[in-house]
Amino acid sequence: MQSGSCHSGGVTASHDPICTDPATALLGWYDRNARVLPWRAPPGTATRPDPYRVWLSEVMLQQTTVAAVGPYFARFTQAWPTVAALAAAADEDVMAAWAGLGYYARARNLLACARAVAQRGGQFPDSEAGLRELPGLGAYTAAAVAAIAFGRRAVVVDANVERVVARLFAIDAPLPGGRAAIRAAADSITPEVRAGDFAQAMMDLGATICTTRKPRCLLCPLAQDCAAQRLAAAEAFPVKAPKAARPERQGRAFWIERDGAVWLVKRADKGMLGGMRALPDDGWSARGDGSGQAPLEADWRAAGQVAHGFTHFTLALSVAASAIPAGNPPGIGEWWPLDRLAEAGLPTLFVKAARLVLATGESGENDS
Known part of the structure; x- marks a missing residue:
């Protein structure tokens, strides 16, 4: 799928530009293969998902798998179906409902953010900058909610997207230092329209095709543009610095x-x-x-x-x-x-x- 313009976009091992349109190819794949998840709207539809459900899912999904999050998301949205209901919940009830999901600071931040939104009349800000002003809501979550819930163009980079982009451009700067180059490369291919679908398509591609081990490159809609694929070295990216032993x-x-x-x-x-x-x-x-x-x-x-x-x-x-x-x-x-x-x-x-x-x-x- 040619776009007529090249995305040189970032650091690549070969320094060759990517000259097809990854966004078009990826969105076409997503329209056919999107995962059905309870916090999502179907791809390509005019209906926007509920910002509360998008935000809740994104907080839960940080360093946690979709499979693990599913039951917790169902319980939370049944107990507290709106951000106002969550804001009014007792701390101990929310912490108990979160038990087992890990990274418990997320639950405390969840409550702080819900209460701030409730004070604003129960409406989330509809821009990335506005979302960043909420307590406990960092750069990634703000970008994800802005793109997915409000259709704003935002560069959304989670672990799955990081892996896809590092391979697509063969970015060889080791993590975490290489994240700036990865974000710049992701920015270069993020479209102005369907930004939310594009972000979720990148997440799905990383979760199902461009996996950490044994990526299924033959099924990848971006294979023809992938610098790591041309090097026959997909699993070598992203490059990670050696981990220090945990005490x-x-x-x-x-x-x-x-x-x-x-x-x-x-x-x-x-x-x-x-x-x-x-x-x-x-x-x-x-x-x-x-x-x-x-x-x-x-x-x-x-x-x-x-x-x-x-x-x-x-x-x-x-x-x-x-x-x-x-x-x-x-x-x-x-x-x-x-x-x-x-x-x-x-x-x-x-x-x-x-x-x-x-x-x-x-x-x-x-x-x-």
Whole structure:
């Protein structure tokens, strides 16, 4: 599909310009192959998707797969069908509904943004610049919502788009430093019309065809223009700098049981797993190991250890369990019935710890 103009557009290994029209080719492919997702409008239609649903999906999809997001999106939109409803929700209810999706700062930012939109009368700004003024809404999400929900021309670059563009132009500057060149190249092929469809087409291409491993180049609508394909080196792009080894931290968590309930605390709003319900622990963090100190004197029994990976470190969390006959542990917390523990919205790390205690029989409910 010739456009009559060339897009030299960015850094390429061969320095050859791309002389067909990638946007036309890609949109034609998208019209036939678009994924059907609950937050999308069908390609090429005049109907715009609900900005609330677009924004919610984009926040959830950050560093998370479509398959993982689907059930959470359904639950959120059923519980809070509008941005005003979400803005009025209790923090603990939203954090509990988010549990298991990870990157919990997103849930806190979600609430802050929803409440800011509600104060504006429940309407999202319809420009990229206006969207950037909302709390917790970064450059990528602003561009995505502007393009998809409002049809604004915006350069939308997520991990899938980054991979497609790096291969299309054979951009060999290692990440993260190469991101400026990738964005410039993406800008050079982003059309003035159907910008939202183009952004979603790039995402779909990266998710289904131009995959990290074993890309299906024979099925790619951009294959004839792809510099990496001409080099027979698609999997070599994007170039990534070697990853530094993540440090391992040590910590302890404490299962405190009384009368068929377990003691849960709320973590500080800022920091790791902020605002989430959790088991008490010894203060481990990304910066260092925990103290190992229990929150109270008790007959502690070792239940074992669970491992969990965070973005910048891994955690080996030892779990100790004890049953107390009366009273409360020090500090603020709540007794949560064991038969309703699944409703507590514990983050994955503490779900692992709870399962360990219950599976090993160290829970007080098994005491005779």
